[in-house]
Amino acid sequence: MIGSMIAIAALTLHVAGIFAAMHAVMHTRTAQGAFAWVLGLVLLPYVTLIPYFFLGSSHFGGYVDLHRQRQARFFMLHEEAEHPARPGILPVTAPVNDERYEAIGRMLKTAMHGGNGLALHIDGDDAFKAMFAAIARAEHYVLVQFFIIHDDVLGRRLRDALLDRAAAGVQVCLLYDGIGSHDLPASYIEALRSGGVNAHPFATRRWRNRLQLNFRNHRKVLVVDGVRGFVGGLNAGDEYLGAKPPLSPWRDTHMEIEGPAVADLQRVFAEDWYWVTGERPPSSPPPERCGRANTMIVATGPADRQESCSLFFTQAIHAATRRVWITTPYFVPDQAVFGALRLAVFRGVDVRILIPSRPDHRTVFMASTLYAHEATLAGIRMFRYQPGFIHQKVMLIDDDTAVVGSMNMDNRSFRLNFEISALNVDTTFADQIEAMLVHDFAQSEEVNQNDYDRLTYLQRVALHVARLFDPVL
Template sequence: MLHLPFALISTVVLLLHIAGVFAAAHALMHTRTPQGAVAWVFGLVLLPYFTLLPYLFLGSKRFSGYVEMHHSRLARLRKLDDPEQLALAARHPADPGAQRFKAISAMLGVPFLSGHHLRLLVNGAAAFDAIFAAIASAEHYVLVQFFIIHDDELGRRLQSALLERAAAGVRVYVLYDGVGSHDLPNSYSDILRAGGVQVHPFATRRWRNRFQLNFRNHRKIVVVDGWRGFVGGLNVGDEYLGRKPPLAPWRDTHMELQGPAVADLQLAFDENWHWITGDLLSLLSPHASNKGGNATSLIAATGPADAQETCSLFFVEAIHAAQRRLWLTSPYLVPDSAVMAALQLAVFRGVDVRILIPSRPDHRTVYMASTLYAHESVRAGIRVFRYLPGFTHQKVMLIDDDTTAVGSMNLDNRSLRLNFEISSLNIDPAFAAEVEAMLLADFEQAHEIDSGEYAQFHYLYRVAIHVARLMSPVL
């Protein structure tokens, strides 16, 4: 009787190790970074009992259909030397300062264009008041995409606003991420569909997405009638208005832009919509803002479907462009080696490098890994601050006195390599001055990390944050 269970256990262990070897071979061939490949291969070969199941959810790289569609659309629609693009650039010539970022433009195939009116939306109340006002004014269509939509008070306000426009004959399209909005009840979408709104969850596999936790669509996009666009860090939920302790008050930033770059903002939405539904949307070309403005902007849409790691390269090039100042805000500080090296080099150039991160965790493991990276950054001469009043979720960059970036990109591996992200890169001294004033107010409410704080941690906590850093490739 004792031999049968032992034989069964031995067989199961053998099969797990065989499966681990096959999975390790897959990881070796498909994992993007050498560090990630080493971690998966050793884990799958030596400890398949613990790593096989996570690899099913986190290790898959197969969404080739989306990649092929993405690349074909880029080839067709985003050529910098295309006559239409050249004519557009001639009508809206970029600020000369855009030359510092020409590698970003070339990498993404998207031009810098002038003629924009920019509006900084400093918190959730300001952002959603502006978004709902824009939706209420829609005459032709509304595009809405968020990583998270909750069925709470704010979510139902959005639902009502979209239903009202749909009832008025406006075309309304909604995308939300299937994992980020995993607790959104079907009834929420059913009510929208019954009212004439077209709504779908985003997934990188059309027909089967059960084992796909990576490659989430982290973008936050609203476009109204092709000429008013919103982008930033806010999702749709009461916590983003600071109504849910212990993370309240919630600190976040969005922006509105009006002008020709809105075409690239809605193109990013249209590509995702086409992947999910197979349909191409009928979209309008942007027109000039009725408020004037001549800011130069570029919409940077990045993601794992790109041939290069475009989000990481976006940060590297932006950091290298800084000559006097580089201020960054991110809820997570888990940079890759390329971004970390760029930050260190900026310090050696004499750049004032500051990073604002939260003092409260929303994800404990990420917070612990960020703690170690924060202290390593301080030792490298980077000034790191923890925002004290509540949780800071904003993703903002200020470069010198004229350049800003506002969007969905975090300083972590998910944004740098695994998620679909979007940001608006803007060259406009007046807008940069507004961002500077906003960030100065944030820094005044923050604690600057001292180089001696690490030594004051309990030894076991120091061990724990080093262990947390080992998980950086999947954080």
């Protein structure tokens, strides 16, 4: 009797595994990912079926259509242009044409705006000092979005700063990721809401996404009064100030924008906010001109029809004629991005990539180690940052273009996370990024082609096994 029940249960699991494998074949974004899921679901449904329910989906169900509908209802550029004086409607400045990045704008239905003033903030102390100062000066509204918020010293500073503005009559909207901030206590949010802060987790909400651990909102955005915006790699936790060994000191980068591009930061936040709350956050027109930089806000995610983050990296790398310097904590490129990097080397471009020397995620670190070895064989110069953990997401292209944001060079950012970066064309800002990266490279050790050969056979096998998990890293 017991044997029959076990046999029926096993048969049921295998049948369910076959149906799940059919779903994976039809819906997984990459052939490699589909093959990995199918193999596991058909042969080992006992261990892969449940993880597939949590990790298998590759499209953010429901958000895709609503993303388009809400753009049409609230953010259509022609409506904003025709009604620049309407309350809550943001005006559109004439876009700047740059042939190198025009395809990115078309793909994302966004534009590059001129007249922006930019400020670079290196590491957490400088960045949060500037952000808290901007929040303290807010007169009308504050829009805040982080992937991670901790109930620690920095997290409580953020809470108190937002409560202070709310007490002064300023509208405060806070969005945080439900998984990234999974250990944030309910008392933290209750204190904010009791003090007048409108705080919400980014959640899937639709039943077909309910079990998914994918589709995290990895964006970091701060907008104050529509005048000033911040974007970059920092979250609100003590580790981002370098206060938590063994990863400290923590190396990260944020940037500040003042000018027309702030309107696009507001739009990105507004779409996420509307998805979660069904309401539109406050907005106001940004300043028309605060500097000479041209800036395009690049927001990507699983609601896009294309694999927009991967394509963004690919096009930006293809645009380079002299130099591509990249820093990323997770170097797990897909074939398109890796191919673009290798082709850049053959064009004579100086390609350098800076990655950590110590892991915060062991499997990703092992996969990155193998990719770093293969990159050196292709002529890409790889460096490991020595003082601490490097978390910044920065790209320098030639002498005038710098990208700062939340995008990692891995499958999760390419296809599963909602991400945001600022692509800036300005020689002065690019010079600042160059000086920062030169200092970073000076504190790094270059990866040698022989480093891989020095590993034991079992260590090399482990690296190759880790890379098999590319689709979910």
